[in-house]
Amino acid sequence: MPWPTWTPGRGTRSFSCTATRPRPTRSWHADYGWDLDRELLFGVKVFAFIAGVRPRGGGTVVITGSHRVVARFAASLPPQQHYEGHLLGRYLRRDDWFRALSRPGDDDPGRAARFMDREHRTGGIAVRVAELTGQPGDVVLTHPWVLHSGSPNTGGYPRMMLTKNLYRRGCFGAASG
Numbered sequence: 008m009p010w011p012t013w014t015p016g017r018g019t020r021s022f023s024c025t026a027t028r029p030r031p032t033r034s035w036h037a038d039y040g041w042d043l044d045r046e047l048l049f050g051v052k053v054f055a056f057i058a059g060v061r062p063r064g065g066g067t068v069v070i071t072g073s074h075r076v077v078a079r080f081a082a083s084l085p086p087q088q089h090y091e092g093h094l095l096g097r098y099l100r101r102d103d104w105f106r107a108l109s110r111p112g113d114d115d116p117g118r119a120a121r122f123m124d125r126e127h128r129t130g131g132i133a134v135r136v137a138e139l140t141g142q143p144g145d146v147v148l149t150h151p152w153v154l155h156s157g158s159p160n161t162g163g164y165p166r167m168m169l170t171k172n173l174y175r176r177g178c179f180g181a182a183s184g
């Protein structure tokens with residue numbers, strides 16, 4: 008069953024439910040390294056809608072508030088810590104909510120509601136899963152450390168989104184543009 012863009016009993020379309028579709032379990036990620044200078048806003052993540060994406064239609068899913076969790080994680084590291092992607096996952100899985108979100112094989116029909124309809128507080132930071140929906144031409148800007156995941160298209164039409172990572176000038180040193 009695709010998640011969280013479709014929930015049994017809520018869907019209005021008829022489509023096949025197949026285990027071959029990816030599930031947003033271990034695919035949560037940020038597109039920017041957490042070894043960038045956290046004191047500056049070093050970039051902006053852009054999600055643009057080429058075609059309309061309706062609710063539960065397969066839009067990118069994001070974890071609101073997660074950039075603060077990533078910032079807290081980055082601040083907990085020793086100054087000379089090299090980038091190692093698995094460290095963030097290990098840090099997140101200390102929290103029951105993140106661990107459950109990343110658990111494969113969770114076929115609970117209430118899973119989408121559990122993560123999308125109410126906030127969870129982790130160390131005082133409110134997080135919740137939200138689906139990006141919009142009309143052609145809409146643009147969503149997020150903090151670069153917002154965790155997100157692709158989601159399978161559950162509609163019978165192409166859903167097209169464009170994503171772009173913008174960086175602050177000079178954030179990789181004086182030579183970068």
Ligand SMILES: [Fe+2]
Nearest residue numbers: 036037038155
């Ligand atoms: Fe991404």
